[in-house]
Amino acid sequence: MEKVLDVREMVPRDRHARIFELYRSLKPGESFTLVNDHEPKPLLYQFQAEHDGEFDWWTLEAGPEAWRVSIVKRERPNPDITITDYLQTDHRRLDTIFEGFKAAVKESRWEDAARGFREFSLGLKRHIRIEEDILFPVFEEKTGMRDAGPTFVMRMEHKEIQALLDRILGATDGHDAAGAEAGSSNLLGILLDHNMKEEHILYPESDAFITGSERAMVIKKAQAA
Numbered sequence: 001m002e003k004v005l006d007v008r009e010m011v012p013r014d015r016h017a018r019i020f021e022l023y024r025s026l027k028p029g030e031s032f033t034l035v036n037d038h039e040p041k042p043l044l045y046q047f048q049a050e051h052d053g054e055f056d057w058w059t060l061e062a063g064p065e066a067w068r069v070s071i072v073k074r075e076r077p078n079p080d081i082t083i084t085d086y087l088q089t090d091h092r093r094l095d096t097i098f099e100g101f102k103a104a105v106k107e108s109r110w111e112d113a114a115r116g117f118r119e120f121s122l123g124l125k126r127h128i129r130i131e132e133d134i135l136f137p138v139f140e141e142k143t144g145m146r147d148a149g150p151t152f153v154m155r156m157e158h159k160e161i162q163a164l165l166d167r168i169l170g171a172t173d174g175h176d177a178a179g180a181e182a183g184s185s186n187l188l189g190i191l192l193d194h195n196m197k198e199e200h201i202l203y204p205e206s207d208a209f210i211t212g213s214e215r216a217m218v219i220k221k222a223q224a225a
């Protein structure tokens, strides 16, 4: 079971100490979910300053009442992590959440399904925003490829993906198993091929075209997105 640290009832000045205490007690590869009552940006910046390259930071819920972030102590610290590694890890993480959602639909556990799908949808929309607003502009600038390049195709597919997310959400909230399953298999059909193109072409090319310090900057911005 994932550890959960809910700091909402703690006095604010104790919060960071408790969070870093728990983080330091983790074994490599372990993680915990932090629950807070506001967006924990200052905490992220403190992690980036004190534990650069040692952790992953994935937003699970973004308000308005609760913010939940999964904080992972990486198996191996890697300050020079590539864009391919970073975004591929996010693809795998989202795949796992999506599998959980599909299992919940199959067993008519609608509350779990709704929670799982919201987490998946938030994560995937955030992932797309990171690609479109942070990574693609750097890629386009470096390669000069815009209107006919790979990012153009990816942006079109992102539109289809986001439309499907909204459709599946509607089906899930309406407890419509057939609709949720049909939407899910459509989405998987697009995502498999989309992620493969990114992991085999776009991400490695991005890693090759930009410098190490630009790469680190892209990943820091991605964590804060």
Ligand SMILES: [Fe+2]
Binding pocket: 128, 131, 154, 158, 194, 198
């Ligand atoms: Fe994408």
Ligand SMILES: [Fe+2]
Binding pocket: 087, 091, 127, 131, 195, 198
């Ligand atoms: Fe992606």
